[in-house]
Structures are given as structure tokens and as C-alpha cells.
Amino acid sequence: MPGPIGDMTPEDAFDPDDIDPEATARIFMNIRHNLAPEGHPNYDELSAEEKALYAFVIILLLKRLREEGTG
């Protein structure tokens, strides 16, 4: 029998649309929150300054990846 969402493949997650730093920061934060809720707030619990900082880090990471040709 197929497993949970048995027909979802990496190809189904593909899309050429540009990365949104805030959306990406939210995904990263919330994955960590879901894996270990204690001490790891979800994105919406952060202050505006913390959200901006995370988005800035994502922008830097994306810039670095693109310079390396892997982003």
C-alpha cells in the first residue's frame, strides 16, 4: 500500500518562482518548532526585529548560494 501522501514526489514541489525570504524564514523556524517546540518559538511568536533578522539571514544565504551557482 502507498504510504502517507504516497504519490508526492520532489518534482511536485518544484516551481521556478523566486524565493520569498520571509516565507522561507517562516518555514525554517516552524520546522524547528515542530521538531522541538520547547525553546523554539514558531515564526509568528517572534518580534518584528527578530523576523527581520531571520529574513536578512535568508537573503544573505540565498545570495551566497547564487554566487556559488547552487541557489
Added chain:
Amino acid sequence: MGSIWLDGRSGAYPALDMVIRSAGVPIKLYSGWQTRSRSSGGFTQLLGIVCHHTASPSSQGFQSCWDYLAVGHPDSPVANMILGRDGTVGVHAAGASNHAGKGGPWNMSRGTVPLDSANSYCIGIEAQNDGVGENWSPAMMESYEKMCAAMCSAYGLQASDCIAHREWAPSRKIDPWGGNQATAGFVYTGPRMWPMRGGQGFCDGVARRMSGGPDTGDEDFVFPWFATRSA
């Protein structure tokens, strides 16, 4: 990266929960649904709806499947909502989500969904079905057609803008796949890939509901204000 969110913040696009409630479909909301999206954020444009089945075991409950779609899958959020076997809809993402992927392009009534871009141009619905012959319950099919009719009306789409995942990606997908026995009143749910068009397909059922056809009995859920909104 897109700017259209279906939580009510994007003026011309009413919130998904309101739209689905208007169809008389039972609904649940996943915590954080208003801001959940794939890495590109909101929709770039909203041109259609992609219909899926989950290909998950028939024994799997609604909540565990919904958790997996919303936050558990490595590429979550998978689709924007789940449709359960009892006809309940669970909304977990108001922004663009991962569900359709590589495929297309596809011509919709309001424009063309570009190659490989349905995730950022189309709403995704994952319906709980094992995809290997599990029958579709009447309650589920009522909800599937009703919710699509309501979303088409609310977002200025036509019934034909509902497409099957296998239409978007015919070389690698079969969903939605019918049950071993067709559901009474929904002839397209028989043991094959759902026909979507041609008079007896899923889109035809959605179109009848949008027009308040005599065989649906549902005439009060259409958004007439939005149905006449220009693109």
C-alpha cells in the same frame, strides 16, 4: 515570489474559510493557516484549482494525514487543503503550496499557467483516497464539487479551471483515480482516471453547481458579487 494570499488580506480575494463555509461544507482550520506557504510566499496569480488524491492508506485518519500535509512532509505545506472522507475540509495554507510541480503549461480562462508553475498559480486540494480503487464517499464528492464551485465563483474562475493533477503532469500522474465502484450521482468516479470534461466529468458537476442547476439542489452558496467581478 507572489503576493496573493487567501486569508482575506489581498483585497479582491476573499478568505478561503469564508468561501468554503459559504458552500455549506464542513471546515476545520489548521493553526497558522493564514501565513503558511511554500518558500515563494503567496500566489503569483490565481488561475485555477488542481485536484489530487493523497494515495494514502484508507485506514489513515483525517488528523494524521492533515498533520502530514500541513507540517510533517519535507515539502510541506502540501496543497492548500485536505478533503476528508466524511466531506470535511481542512485548510492549512493561504499562500502558494507544493502539490502540482513539474508539468503544463495549461490554458485557463484567465490566462496561461506557465510551465512547471502550477504551485504558484493554482490552489491545491488533496482528497483522502488510496488511489488504488478505494470508493469515494457521497459526502466527500458533494464537498469536492461544492467547494470547487464556491472557490471558482469567489475567485472569478470558471468550472473548467479545475484540472486534475494527471492533466497537468500526464507523464507521471494518475490522480484523481476512481473507486472500484462509481459513487451514485458522480459517474466519473468509476475505476479509471477521473474524466474532468465532456459532459460527465468533474468540471461539469462543478459547473452545474455554479449555475444552480436543477439536479444539485444547491443554489444559495454562489458568490454572485464575485462571480461577476472582472478579471
